[in-house]
Ligand SMILES: NC(=O)C1=CN([C@@H]2O[C@H](COP(=O)(O)OP(=O)(O)OC[C@H]3O[C@@H](n4cnc5c(N)ncnc54)[C@H](OP(=O)(O)O)[C@@H]3O)[C@@H](O)[C@H]2O)C=CC1
């Protein structure tokens with residue numbers, strides 16, 4: 001398979017394609033089963049045809065089966081081989097207890113119909129009550145917490161690498177302090193921290209910290225997640241920012257391409273989601289230009305530390321990552 005997507009060298013000697021396809025169907029939020037089935041499967045097939053070789057999913061997205069069907073179909077068609085595709089999935093909060101980690105991974109492998117993952121992430125640093133479904137709630141509708149130490153979870157993640165079930169492991173939504181504590185106790189370093197990163201939340205400090213530790217930053221919601229179910233129509237729209245529009249005109253690119261190139265030029269790995277073939281093609285056509293230093297600085301100035309994924313329902317959990325400065 002030929003693809004013009006560059007790859008990033010990770011701290012364990014493996015390579016990750018520098019842009020990935022997001023597959024969180026933001027259209028159905030936390031209530032599964034209400035979306036049109038098949039859209040993600042078609043998107044992944046289109047994406048592979050267009051040269052995407054990195055697909056991001058998670059057990060909790062309920063898209064693993066569609067992702068797996070699409071990849072396996074493209075393997076059957078001879079478009080790609082398994083080793084060409086970089087598959088990322090995530091351990092959900094209800095499976096942090098060490099005895100549950102391997103079973104959760106096996107469920108993901110079965111859903112994806114693949115013998116191994118390229119990368120497995122701890123989805124959030126905080127745990128939820130085990131064995132009561134994916135969203136355990138009390139009679140008031142509040143999420144029920146669990147207090148498993150993520151270091152204990154990590155030790156099980158390391159064993160998955162030892163056993164060849166996952167090539168790399170990483171973290172998601174970890175703050176600097178949490179990453180620091182993990183590193184102090186880890187035998188295998190995380191290759192990435194997947195966090196929200198977009199023009200209103202540029203993550204300057206976390207990005208610098210992660211770089212100093214040899215950990216990449218994977219940028220989720222890089223387009224500002226415009227289809228999130230909790231969208232507030234009064235909020236400014238990232239892709240309509242005057243700075244973004246004027247740079248789009250200057251470089252003869254679209255606002256989305258500017259937002260994505262901003263991540264690439266900062267050494268991040270963006271994972272935009274699209275189920276539309278034209279936009280999929282647009283989002284990957286960002287390797288024929290570069291933002292100059294002044295323009296990067298102008299984009300940095302759009303930062304307002306605005307999280308679209310504030311995770312407020314977990315704010316009282318002791319491992320809630322966003323009580324830390326970054
Ligand atoms: N680790 C974590 O906790 C999290 C991880 N993620 C991951 O990150 C991925 C990306 O984040 P996500 O929240 O989906 O948000 P994104 O910022 O990627 O935005 C996706 C939305 O933008 C639209 N879009 C895509 N391309 C364009 C374009 N060129 N111009 C205009 N609009 C466009 C899409 O619509 P359309 O499909 O119609 O093109 C979709 O509605 C997720 O899918 C998921 O895989 C996301 C949230 C949290």
Ligand SMILES: O=C1CO[C@H](CO)[C@@H](O)[C@@H]1O
Nearest residue numbers: 024029030058123124309
């Ligand atoms: O990846 C994600 C997608 O959205 C979810 C919310 O609905 C998040 O909890 C999660 O981190």
